[in-house]
Amino acid sequence: MSSFAIPYLLGAVSGAGSYLNPNGIDADFDIGGILFLSASTEENPYQRTMAKVAKDRVDNSANPGDNSLTGWWLRSQTDWSLGAGQDFMEPIAADGVDRGFDASAGVDPFTVPGSLSLLPLASSVSTVSTAANPLIVTLSNGYIFAAGTTVRRVVDGVTTNATAAGTVTSLTIAGPNVLVCSSGLIEWAPLSGAFTLTTGFTCTGIPRAWWVKSRILIAIGSLVHEHPGSVIVGSTDLTAATPLYDLLDSTATVVSMTTTPRAIIAAVNSNSGSVIMAFELDANGTLPTASAPVVVAEFPVSETLLGIASYLGAFIGLATSAGIRVATVGDNGSITYGPLIGSPVATGVGNAFTALDRFLHYVTADAGDGRGGLVRVDLSELSETGRAAWSTFVRAPAGVVVTDAVVTGLRTAYMVAADGGTARLYKSEDANGLDSGWLLTSAVRYGTLEPKDFDLVKVSVDTPMAGSLFVQMEASDGTPIGMGTMTGNTGDAAAFKVATHVAVSHMRLRFDLTPDGLAGPSLASWQMRAYPMISQRGEGVVLPLYNFDFEKDAHGVPFGYEGYAHSRWVDLLARVTDGSQLVVQELRSGATYAAIAEDMVFRQTSPPSTASGFGGIINLQLRTT
Numbered sequence: 294m295s296s297f298a299i300p301y302l303l304g305a306v307s308g309a310g311s312y313l314n315p316n317g318i319d320a321d322f323d324i325g326g327i328l329f330l331s332a333s334t335e336e337n338p339y340q341r342t343m344a345k346v347a348k349d350r351v352d353n354s355a356n357p358g359d360n361s362l363t364g365w366w367l368r369s370q371t372d373w374s375l376g377a378g379q380d381f382m383e384p385i386a387a388d389g390v391d392r393g394f395d396a397s398a399g400v401d402p403f404t405v406p407g408s409l410s411l412l413p414l415a416s417s418v419s420t421v422s423t424a425a426n427p428l429i430v431t432l433s434n435g436y437i438f439a440a441g442t443t444v445r446r447v448v449d450g451v452t453t454n455a456t457a458a459g460t461v462t463s464l465t466i467a468g469p470n471v472l473v474c475s476s477g478l479i480e481w482a483p484l485s486g487a488f489t490l491t492t493g494f495t496c497t498g499i500p501r502a503w504w505v506k507s508r509i510l511i512a513i514g515s516l517v518h519e520h521p522g523s524v525i526v527g528s529t530d531l532t533a534a535t536p537l538y539d540l541l542d543s544t545a546t547v548v549s550m551t552t553t554p555r556a557i558i559a560a561v562n563s564n565s566g567s568v569i570m571a572f573e574l575d576a577n578g579t580l581p582t583a584s585a586p587v588v589v590a591e592f593p594v595s596e597t598l599l600g601i602a603s604y605l606g607a608f609i610g611l612a613t614s615a616g617i618r619v620a621t622v623g624d625n626g627s628i629t630y631g632p633l634i635g636s637p638v639a640t641g642v643g644n645a646f647t648a649l650d651r652f653l654h655y656v657t658a659d660a661g662d663g664r665g666g667l668v669r670v671d672l673s674e675l676s677e678t679g680r681a682a683w684s685t686f687v688r689a690p691a692g693v694v695v696t697d698a699v700v701t702g703l704r705t706a707y708m709v710a711a712d713g714g715t716a717r718l719y720k721s722e723d724a725n726g727l728d729s730g731w732l733l734t735s736a737v738r739y740g741t742l743e744p745k746d747f748d749l750v751k752v753s754v755d756t757p758m759a760g761s762l763f764v765q766m767e768a769s770d771g772t773p774i775g776m777g778t779m780t781g782n783t784g785d786a787a788a789f790k791v792a793t794h795v796a797v798s799h800m801r802l803r804f805d806l807t808p809d810g811l812a813g814p815s816l817a818s819w820q821m822r823a824y825p826m827i828s829q830r831g832e833g834v835v836l837p838l839y840n841f842d843f844e845k846d847a848h849g850v851p852f853g854y855e856g857y858a859h860s861r862w863v864d865l866l867a868r869v870t871d872g873s874q875l876v877v878q879e880l881r882s883g884a885t886y887a888a889i890a891e892d893m894v895f896r897q898t899s900p901p902s903t904a905s906g907f908g909g910i911i912n913l914q915l916r917t918t
Contacts, residue, residue: 312864315852322836323878324913325868327861329838330846330903331881332910337837366745368737369820370394373402373409376671376682378635381799382735389676390735398661398685399730400806403652403671404703408755409816411727411806412687413704415666419445419452419718427709427716428643430464430471431699432484436707437471439464440716444473446488453488463643467504468523474500479511481525494520496531503550505557506574512547515540517559538572538586549600549645551609555626558609559586560598566591567598567613569628589628590620600645602653608672610646610653612639617655617670619681631679636668643697643709654700656708660685661730665695667706687721688728727760727808736769736799737821744796746826750776752804752819753786759812763805764789768797779814796826834877834888834915840895842906858908862895865911869893874918888915 312327320328333339368382372392379393394402401412421427423441430437435448439461446453459475466472466484472493473480479494479502494500498513509520511531519537520529540547545563552558557572570586592598597614604610609620611630616638620630639645641656648654651673660666666688670681686706689695693710700706708719739745752764758781766774776789802821806814840861843853868875869890878885890913897909 312857312860318850318852319846319848321879321881322838323876323880324836324838324865325875325877327865327868329836329840329911330844332837332839334837337910337912338835339837340833340835342833342835365748366739366823366825367820368739368823369818370734371818372407373732374406374671374682375674376402376684378683379735382737383740385740389674393682393735395733395735395801396661397730397732398664399688399728400684400732401686401704402684402732403669403682407817409732409804409806410755411730411760411808411813411815413721413723414725414728415687415689415706415708415719415721416725417717418720419447421445421716422714424711424714424716425460426462426642426696427711427718428461428464428697429699429707429709429718430466430643431647431701431707432466436699437464437466438709438718439473440709442475444471444482444490446471446482446484448485455482455488455490457490458492462499463501465502465504467502467509468507470523470525472502472504472509474502491525492528493525494518494529494531500531501547501549505550505552510537510550510557512550512559515542515545515547515563517547548598549602551601551603553603553609553622553626553628554606558589558601558603558628560601560611562597566594567596568592569598569601571626571628573626589626590630599639602646602648604646604648604653604672608653610655610670612645612655614638617668617683619653619670619672619675619679621675621679629679631675631681634670634680634683636670636683637685639668640665641695641697647699647706649700650703652700654686654698654706656695656698657685658694660688662688662691664688664691665693665710666708667695667698667700689719693717723811726811727813729805729807731803731805732816733767734802734804734819736801737823738769738799739823741825742798744798744826745800745823746794746796747800747821747823748791748794749822750789750791750802750819751786751822752779752789753817754779755815755817756785757781757812758783758785758814760809760814761807762814762816763807765803765805766791767801767803768795769799770797772797773803785817794826832917833891834917836877836913836915838911838913839901839904839908840911841900841904841908844904853906855906858906862911865913866893869913875915877915886917888917890914891916 314328321331322329375389375392401410421440421443425441427440438445442457444455463474470481480490481493482490500513502511511518516536517538542563547559549560559570568588569590571589572586573584575582599612602610611618616633617636618630620628637657639655640658646653646655653670654667667686669686670683693712695708695710698708705722762779764776840858842857845851874887892914894912
């Protein structure tokens with residue numbers, strides 16, 4: 294057999310359209326108006342298959358198993374320490390995506406990375422027969438709880454009560470004393486010894502006091518007063534005193550003050566917006582002098598500051614009417630705040646934040662299931678944009694309104710709340726037993742919106758297993774699909790098949806954890822399995838086509854000319870590469886369908902007995918649409 298060189302550049306499409314079908318031939322295929330004879334042989338068979346939707350590939354993901362394995366698509370998670378607020382678990386290659394989740398309540402993703410456990414219950418440890426404005430501040434050996442006019446000191450387990458002159462509006466620890474603010478008055482009492490309230494300052498209006506840089510600062514509207522040191526002698530009428538600074542705006546109110554290494558900063562709201570102002574300190578004397586404040590941060594006009602708190606000299610928590618932001622303090626004392634982190638709005642009436650370890654905490658009206666409690670913000674891993682990880686934390690019982698809280702351990706907190714006509718102090722600790730809780734994962738869609746058949750979920754728990762863990766899928770259309778329940782009899786791992794197969798674009802998992810007294814389940818990992826479920830998947834077709842200069846049809850009728858094969862190839866190439874659908878007619882069977890070309894290969898061979906000249910076999914791979 295002889296072979297023929299290729300005298301033309303087959304990849305060129307210039308001149309497309311010069312080809313003309315010969316008249317009167319008995320062709321096998323009409324592809325986009327171009328006629329061909331079938332070249333079907335054992336070597337080049339005519340084929341019809343299901344159109345392929347999942348490409349075979351090696352699993353080289355940074356997370357083993359997150360790519361396609363034997364046709365299935367897999368996604369797994371073993372760590373939830375990047376917190377809540379992540380809608381979709383993608384792109385999976387992005388840093389931290391595999392450590393986030395959508396929402397939760399009553400569970401702890403932070404204390405032990407790689408283990409999701411239940412948080413402790415809160416129990417009532419103290420009550421006051423009024424529900425007016427419950428407040429709390431913590432001491433190294435106890436706490437002070439106030440509601441209405443009652444101020445209760447608990448030190449080393451010993452409780453002492455005092456009565457304020459008016460309804461308490463705020464509490465502040467100032468050196469060896471506690472400052473008790475009410476309308477027109479600031480009283481003080483020692484933290485040790487006899488617990489007696491003494492008038493410290495009088496004023497017109499409702500004062501707020503802070504202990505910063507070894508001094509008491511008191512704000513009344515737009516006026517800021519300073520009292521050096523912690524020793525309060527006699528009473529001071531602030532109405533007649535000269536303030537440290539007057540903001541000169543009758544609508545301005547200082548709502549919170551805290552410190553940075555080089556300054557005292559204040560959160561100020563006014564009709565013109567919310568700002569943070571800094572009082573820089575000089576280095577003269579034992580108590581440096583504060584300069585006139587300067588604005589170091591401004592906020593959108595729609596966002597009102599509720600409170601601020603600094604931590605470790607490097608971070609500032611910002612509670613606003615729109616949510617929570619985290620700011621960082623620069624070496625030069627500058628403040629840069631990040632975006633809203635996506636957590637619930639702060640609703641406490643006392644301190645805006647309470648800090649412990651690497652966390653800031655604040656009170657919110659809904660810490661899950663409509664129950665008041667705390668949100669925990671992790672400062673250890675800010676994103677490039679300044680967003681911090683967060684999750685809901687401990688909760689008070691349903692139906693009570695949490696107004697203030699302090700955190701004294703990684704899993705221990707005090708919360709004060711209005712419960713009907715009573716103010717209650719709740720302590721949340723592991724000794725009380727565990728709360729129930731749940732977690733909703735980020736949605737898994739494998740980087741495509743095509744419908745998928747979510748088939749199997751594998752779940753593992755830490756041992757020993759206690760209580761129960763209910764597994765549920767939530768489809769993209771909101772349909773809940775119950776999977777099953779793990780108990781102590783299940784073991785540390787279980788696989789759940791999806792009973793109802795539906796085509797959805799994405800799926801979430803919800804885990805409901807129920808304790809058994811002091812013990813409960815701890816989620817260790819989950820894995821989800823799916824496969825593309827295309828409603829109109831189409832059919833794969835492989836057509837072997839003769840393409841020679843000179844050919845004969847089934848009746849022996851010759852056709853073609855020198856250059857005919859090249860001209861026909863160029864025209865076909867133009868049709869399959871312009872992205873449009875081809876109309877294909879299989880003239881022997883009478884089948885007609887629309888298709889797009891997925892691949893096309895031209896192989897030069899020796900001409901068969903029915904053809905001669907330059908040419909070869911075209912294998913055209915189509916997918917019907």
